[in-house]
Amino acid sequence: MQEIIFQGEHLLPGNLGHLAIVLAFASSLFSTISFFIASRQKSDPLWSKAAVTSFYIHALSVLTIVASLFYIIHSHYYEYQYAWQHSSSDLPWYYMISCFWEGQEGSFLLWIFWHAVLGLILLFKAKDWKNPVMGVISLCQIALTSMLIGVKILGYKLGSSPFDLVRVVNESGPLFNQPDYLTRIKDGNGLNPLLQNYWMVIHPPTLFFGFACTIVPFAYAIAALIQKRYNEWVKPALPWALIGVMVLGTGIIMGGFWAYESLSFGGYWAWDPVENASLIPWLILIGAVHVMLIHKSTGSSLHFAYLMVILTFVLVLYATFLTRSGILGNSSVHSFTDLGMSGQLLVFLFMFIILSVILMAKEWKKIPSLAAEENIYSRDFWMFIGALVLIISSFQVLLTTSIPVINKIAGSNMAPPTDPVAHYNKWQLPFAIIIALLTGMGQLLKFKKSDPKKFWKDNAIAAGIALALSGILFLGFELNNWLYFILLFASVYTIVVNTQKAWPFINGKLKVAGASVAHIGFGLMLIGVLVSSANKNVISRNETNVAFFDGNDAKTMKENYENIYLEKGKPVKMQNYRVTYLGDSSHWVNNYYKVKYEELDPSGKVVNEFMLHPNGQSNPKMGFIANPDTRHYLSRDIFTYVSSVPSKERRAEEEFINEKYHSIKIGDTIQTNNGTVLLEGIESDLDTTKISATNVNVKVKALLKIITLDKTYQAKPVYAIENNGIVSIEEIVEEAGLRFRFMKINPESGTIEIQTAERTPHKQFIIMKAIVFPYINFLWGGTIVMIIGFLLSIKRRISELRRSNIA
Amino acid sequence: MKTKYIIAIILIAVAIGTIISMYGDSSTYVDFKTAVTNSDRDYHVIGTLNKEKPMEYNPEKNANLFSFYMLDSLGYEMKVLYHNTKPQDFERSEKIVIVGRALSAQEFEATQVLLKCPSKYTEGQKPGEN
Numbered sequence: 001m002q003e004i005i006f007q008g009e010h011l012l013p014g015n016l017g018h019l020a021i022v023l024a025f026a027s028s029l030f031s032t033i034s035f036f037i038a039s040r041q042k043s044d045p046l047w048s049k050a051a052v053t054s055f056y057i058h059a060l061s062v063l064t065i066v067a068s069l070f071y072i073i074h075s076h077y078y079e080y081q082y083a084w085q086h087s088s089s090d091l092p093w094y095y096m097i098s099c100f101w102e103g104q105e106g107s108f109l110l111w112i113f114w115h116a117v118l119g120l121i122l123l124f125k126a127k128d129w130k131n132p133v134m135g136v137i138s139l140c141q142i143a144l145t146s147m148l149i150g151v152k153i154l155g156y157k158l159g160s161s162p163f164d165l166v167r168v169v170n171e172s173g174p175l176f177n178q179p180d181y182l183t184r185i186k187d188g189n190g191l192n193p194l195l196q197n198y199w200m201v202i203h204p205p206t207l208f209f210g211f212a213c214t215i216v217p218f219a220y221a222i223a224a225l226i227q228k229r230y231n232e233w234v235k236p237a238l239p240w241a242l243i244g245v246m247v248l249g250t251g252i253i254m255g256g257f258w259a260y261e262s263l264s265f266g267g268y269w270a271w272d273p274v275e276n277a278s279l280i281p282w283l284i285l286i287g288a289v290h291v292m293l294i295h296k297s298t299g300s301s302l303h304f305a306y307l308m309v310i311l312t313f314v315l316v317l318y319a320t321f322l323t324r325s326g327i328l329g330n331s332s333v334h335s336f337t338d339l340g341m342s343g344q345l346l347v348f349l350f351m352f353i354i355l356s357v358i359l360m361a362k363e364w365k366k367i368p369s370l371a372a373e374e375n376i377y378s379r380d381f382w383m384f385i386g387a388l389v390l391i392i393s394s395f396q397v398l399l400t401t402s403i404p405v406i407n408k409i410a411g412s413n414m415a416p417p418t419d420p421v422a423h424y425n426k427w428q429l430p431f432a433i434i435i436a437l438l439t440g441m442g443q444l445l446k447f448k449k450s451d452p453k454k455f456w457k458d459n460a461i462a463a464g465i466a467l468a469l470s471g472i473l474f475l476g477f478e479l480n481n482w483l484y485f486i487l488l489f490a491s492v493y494t495i496v497v498n499t500q501k502a503w504p505f506i507n508g509k510l511k512v513a514g515a516s517v518a519h520i521g522f523g524l525m526l527i528g529v530l531v532s533s534a535n536k537n538v539i540s541r542n543e544t545n546v547a548f549f550d551g552n553d554a555k556t557m558k559e560n561y562e563n564i565y566l567e568k569g570k571p572v573k574m575q576n577y578r579v580t581y582l583g584d585s586s587h588w589v590n591n592y593y594k595v596k597y598e599e600l601d602p603s604g605k606v607v608n609e610f611m612l613h614p615n616g617q618s619n620p621k622m623g624f625i626a627n628p629d630t631r632h633y634l635s636r637d638i639f640t641y642v643s644s645v646p647s648k649e650r651r652a653e654e655e656f657i658n659e660k661y662h663s664i665k666i667g668d669t670i671q672t673n674n675g676t677v678l679l680e681g682i683e684s685d686l687d688t689t690k691i692s693a694t695n696v697n698v699k700v701k702a703l704l705k706i707i708t709l710d711k712t713y714q715a716k717p718v719y720a721i722e723n724n725g726i727v728s729i730e731e732i733v734e735e736a737g738l739r740f741r742f743m744k745i746n747p748e749s750g751t752i753e754i755q756t757a758e759r760t761p762h763k764q765f766i767i768m769k770a771i772v773f774p775y776i777n778f779l780w781g782g783t784i785v786m787i788i789g790f791l792l793s794i795k796r797r798i799s800e801l802r803r804s805n806i807a
Numbered sequence: 808m809k810t811k812y813i814i815a816i817i818l819i820a821v822a823i824g825t826i827i828s829m830y831g832d833s834s835t836y837v838d839f840k841t842a843v844t845n846s847d848r849d850y851h852v853i854g855t856l857n858k859e860k861p862m863e864y865n866p867e868k869n870a871n872l873f874s875f876y877m878l879d880s881l882g883y884e885m886k887v888l889y890h891n892t893k894p895q896d897f898e899r900s901e902k903i904v905i906v907g908r909a910l911s912a913q914e915f916e917a918t919q920v921l922l923k924c925p926s927k928y929t930e931g932q933k934p935g936e937n
Contacts, residue, residue, distance in 0.1 A: 374810050388818060396825040403833060415851040417832040418906050418918065427825060561871040563892050644866065644892040767870045767892050 006167070008182040009079045010072075014163040017068035021148050021161065024061035024112070028141035030054045035135035039227065048131055052123060055134065058141065059116040065148070066113055069106065069162050073099050078185045081169045082106070082162040088190040090589070098195050101204045104324055104341075105148055105162035110205060112144045114212035122216070127805070129236060132223030133216075140215055143348045147341060157340060193589075193617045193625040199258035203251060207278060210248025211316050214285060216240035217292075218313035221306050225359040230367045231302055234292050235804060237309070239797040241289045244312075246790035248282050253783050262627050266639065266771050267533070268779070271420045273328050276401040277319035280394050285312045287390035294380045297447040300370040301384065308387065310356045315398075317349045327404050377452045379445040386438040393431040397424065429487060436490035436526055439519045440497040462500065466493035477531045477775065487530055495523040511796045518789025521782045528779025532637075539575045539638075540564040540770040563643050566595070568735070568764040569711060576600050577638075581766050590615040590627065593642050593766050597631070614641045614768070637773040644767040656739045656757035663751045674737045674758055675708035682752065683716075697722055702742050702752060706733055708761075717742040717754070737761030834906065839883040839915065846909040849918070853904050854879040856897070864893040877903060877915075885915045894922055 034051035087099040150161030167176035224233035256268035288308035325342035417423040502513035566581040599608035628641035719742035860876040907917040
């Protein structure tokens with residue numbers, strides 16, 4: 001068989017990328033081995049030097065992979081499967097960044113990249129921990145880079161390369177026997193329209209940076225076990241754990257904000273398995289931070305700290321397995337599709353589980369344990385309880401999210417709960433109450449031992465203030481459930497206590513009060529979540545349609561009817577708003593629907609007016625993708641999206657019927673079934689330049705006005721003589737369902753002949769859903785306060801570390 | 808030491824509670840026959856759209872009612888009522904998962920309709936096809 005020479009391919013960036021992947025894999029392998037050898041023999045610095053050099057090569061290779069892949073996407077080299085599959089030429093540059101991590105390979109790459117960055121920082125910052133810590137990170141890099149290799153070894157495909165060529169992946173396609181196949185591929189498959197949002201440009205890197213951060217405390221813990229420096233690791237690992245909590249938390253909230261701003265499920269959190277997968281390790285990581293703090297202040301709970309830090313990382317790997325193995329399949333809308341790597345992912349997961357279990361088992365007895373005094377009047381006691389509650393909370397989410405995994409293992413046939421939100425909230429609401437109370441109460445106590453009398457006095461004051469405030473808020477927010485009241489009280493309580501704690505440090509030394517600030521943020525977030533979801537109000541309930549239902553439907557019409565039919569130009573009242581669909585405009589691939597909102601007071605007077613432009617994209621692959629638009633007010637958000645638009649294809653089947661001819665003069669009217677037509681005038685444009693004996697060009701337009709029940713339209717059918725032939729150009733008024741043809745001119749009677757035809761009017765309409773979220777700004781505001789709190793704590797722990805390094 | 812045991816017992820009790828609730832709240836993938844005989848609970852039914860029979864959606868009359876005929880894996884057919892808008896590109900779905908309960912032997916009311924489109928995300932289409 002003759003080798004085909006393909007034309008127009010750009011193989012250089014791909015080959016460079018492939019080479020860099022192999023190099024990254026090999027160098028991480030070498031780094032791992034030499035870092036571990038170096039950590040055992042301290043006398044010979046040679047191994048350590050070799051390991052460091054090798055890691056530099058690794059980092060450089062990773063950078064090369066990233067650059068090559070981005071270059072391929074940016075240059076629209078569709079000979080590469082990844083570029084073809086995930087991008088298209090019409091994308092603006094910032095969405096090309098999103099293309100980068102739309103696929104599995106790219107998102108692995110993102111993770112590898114952050115590990116490499118963290119590794120480079122640790123080379124300088126980890127001091128005497130460098131060798132073993134970097135060994136663990138390099139080990140993880142072996143596993144991760146192997147996911148990108150994409151080479152068949154003994155019949156098993158190891159990983160999946162982002163640099164595979166289209167013609168190699170789709171080998172059997174007849175197109176790929178032709179040397180010029182590339183000329184037939186005009187454009188890429190495009191980026192998933194759901195990801196065409198600026199939040200999707202920054203949410204994945206933030207989330208992956210958070211995931212990546214969890215390896216650092218884990219690496220310290222493992223290093224401590226290997227080197228038998230059992231309790232020195234907590235201090236240097238603490239800032240990293242805090243960074244992890246902050247970044248991962250920010251990433252999760254950003255995901256929620258993305259869902260809120262651009263997905264049409266109507267909210268920021270839906271308990272989707274993919275969302276849960278990132279929440280599960282985050283909850284444990286928060287617990288880990290608190291247990292590390294207990295150990296730092298009291299010297300106890302060291303075993304527990306090890307377990308929490310290890311568990312966090314293992315759960316990150318488990319989350320990776322869940323979202324990437326395809327096991328979630330039916331239960332999640334946005335998990336990745338299976339690339340046939342589930343086996344490899346399981347090896348990755350179990351490699352680290354087994355490593356941790358063996359090390360923990362071996363060293364368990366040698367880890368110093370302090371028989372802790374169980375004093376319930378101590379902060380550490382309640383922090384410990386808090387960590388346990390976080391474990392249970394995380395466990396509950398893990399359990400239900402893992403239903404597909406349980407099915408696989410036990411061979412059962414369970415499906416996720418039919419109402420997941422109710423299922424999770426039933427558990428997580430009480431957990432949130434307990435956590436909120438503990439974050440307040442704990443702050444009133446000292447580590448080890450406090451004065452019970454003082455505690456009860458402080459507590460009574462704080463609880464009293466909180467009770468009064470939450471009572472007022474409860475009425476102000478118009479809540480009506482006692483459980484909500486308890487949660488509201490708990491949130492206000494923690495805000496009150498922590499504000500009291502942070503107040504003395506407000507000028508200057510706020511760094512010390514980082515924890516309090518973070519807890520205040522947490523309390524505010526809880527209030528935001530509570531009020532915006534408890535009083536979430538679907539205002540687009542359709543009251544006008546009720547008369548149309550037949551008896552059978554009547555029983556089910558309770559709450560399902562959440563979409564409203566809006567005809568262009570016809571105002572519709574929904575609760576205290578009057579909405580009017582005014583028209584569309586399109587921008588790039590999106591269609592924007594202009595909707596006018598008028599807020600009415602009880603007497604029906606307009607008190608407020610604004611426009612919303614929800615948009616939609618008719619995607620050839622995924623159908624109509626709605627993108628909401630939200631009006632933000634300080635106290636509430638009005639959230640609107642278009643759930644359906646009339647399909648255009650339907651019209652082709654419907655024929656015009658009832659053709660009629662009318663001889664009319666100016667000022668005459670024609671009656672049709674769809675409205676009255678008035679001939680207002682005749683407009684002619686005689687092109688004198690083109691007149692010759694053989695070629696007379698005349699063009700005459702009839703000016704018609706169509707008056708329907710609720711609107712008037714214009715139509716201008718044309719009658720023309722071109723090259724001595726007669727041409728009638730038809731004009732269709734879609735919305736009135738009328739077609740006009742200008743048939744002839746009768747000079748003798750001074751009339752013209754118009755043909756009319758009718759069909760069911762094609763109304764322009766949208767089907768829309770609108771939801772009011774009250775006080776959702778508490779959630780976003782609280783998030784920002786919490787992030788500030790974390791930043792302060794991180795700063796404090798880092799300077800503590802510096803001081804102890806100097807000392 | 809006593810507090811430790813109390814905490815441990817509470818912890819185990821709550822953990823068992825979450826497991827029971829997971830079993831209790833979880834739904835099951837069934838065929839239409841099972842859903843009809845147990846019409847008092849919600850199920851997941853997987854099936855395909857019967858393209859021979861009409862899909863009805865008339866937004867001018869009712870924007871919140873869409874109905875279609877679905878065949879389950881055993882070929883049993885039911886009319887499905889869905890009180891929401893018609894999912895776009897519904898015709899192209901390869902597999903449908905509906906969540907809800909049977910109203911009668913012929914009618915099923917779905918509270919959720921999940922589509923598995925062959926083209927969702929990146930599968931299906933081959934380069935050069937357009």
